[in-house]
Amino acid sequence: MPDSRRSRRVRVTAAVLAAGALALSAGCSSGGGHSPARPSASKKPSPSPSPAWNRSPASLAAVGDSITRGFDACTVLADCPEVSWATGSDASVDSLAVRLLGPAAPTRSWNYAKTGARMSDLPAQMGLAAAEHPGLVTVMTGANDACRDDVTAMTPVASFRTQFEQALHTLRAASPTSQVYVASVPDLKRLWSTGRGSPLGKQIWKLGICQSMLADADDLGAAASTRRGEVYERVVAYNEVLRDVCAKDRACRYDGGAVFSYAFTGTQLSPWDWFHPSKDGQAHLAKIAYDRVTAPTP
Template identity: 65%
Template sequence: MRKRSHRSRAVAAVTAAVVLGAAGCDALGGDGPGGSGARERKARPSASPTPVWDTSPASLAAVGDSITRGFDACSVLTDCPEVSWATGDSGEVNSVAVRLLGAKAATHSWNYAVTGARMADLPAQMARAAARRPTLVTVMAGANDACRVTAEAMTPVADFRAGFEEALRTLRRTAPKAQVYVASVPDLKRLWSQGRTNVLGKQVWKLGICPSMLGDADALDSAANLRRETVRQRVEDYNTVLEEVCAEDARCRFDGGAVHAFRFGTDQLSHWDWFHPSTNGQARLAEIAYRRITARGA
């Protein structure tokens, strides 16, 4: 009798285990291996993360130097913001603002660049831009840090980095989600090599345009070559800084050196100074920026 009772209890235990196993351990809350809770988690698709970069920003603010102001593109030694690659309204340029915003460009884009500005001036410009709460800020700065009276007077690389980092911090304090497009510094040595064949351009250079590179434009002695090579290397160092600092910000895109690599020809250079971009050159800068801003991949 005791043996029969013992066998009965064993059979009941095995039966209970089988039932619980077939139920997927629902008696324990449905979260065991193979339970309905686990099946639901596997079946439910995970939400797609919100993309950090928006290829269709709703407003734009530009900061930087004379290039973004369209300097010497329309007349000698004069700003011409209507042909700015970033915010201009000229149909010949088809600026980034026009391409991205269409008819809203006139009311949703702002140009805070200043001719002659250096990287140390960028935080103040960025503060003005940030106050607009733009969804995109374009940056083109650094040429004037290399274009000094002498090569020795160029902005030290460490100071250039500190200025750019401060500019981004200034933006983030007011507009933490604003996207930033950063253009590389143009190849100033190539601009010298293109413009030095123009007599009028060299006369304008003597008025004080980028002396560290353009001074004594026809000199080809070892001292002149060393000076120009020093400026060229500093520009490359600046571009490395722009790339590195931008890479630390999830909402920043560097142009990958596209502006620096662009081979400005005589059609793309101002016919007033043969150094700054002409209207045609501004259009090419707009194309480069637009492609980078609207690219799907980082």
């Protein structure tokens, strides 16, 4: 082959190889072929880490029902907030506020719970608590949603969930950094089983306390047992809601069912109604809450 033709062929081959290399390079940079793909614009960002739980909040607001108001703990059919597990000042109770805040407890804690309150009342209570911008909000409610005149009047689980979600939304809208401690609903069936040994307690129950569970306290027949079983299952469902909704909030701790599982004894129940916690019972609730709030992890 003449030198001129050989030289011309070498130059053409080199040009083809160079063009191929250039095309391959362009394909890699554009994400084609087997090259690493660029991050998609629709890819969700990594979730932000949960904020560190402050085990020593500087203030506390309590919301909930009669238990947090200390109902029947000091006298019959009356509130006694000074023995509240959450905000009480009674030394024998050693409330959560006293344990966390010390001498500052009287001026840095607020009790917005109300006897008779149900979950539907919690959003309004939470609004009052949020206005204080507390470091911690304690929640104990749900017993009155199950304690109705009849099982058919118990709050539906779906409504209970919606109302609790609304309450947390109310708090977050006004006080986004407040931490929340959620106590489980007590085991009402266990309270019935313990309290029905008191003749005085059963007389008080007839005045209208938690009839869905406590009516005809000595009736162990099939219908009464079925009724109490329905109340028990509804409380279990409520606690599942408290757990699930709290888990979706980055600054919320559920007690893991500690209050539900706690076996109140006779001395820890009110000597007047044998259903609400006595001073001793309030003290045990305070300890449960303190242990959960100050634990390194939930």
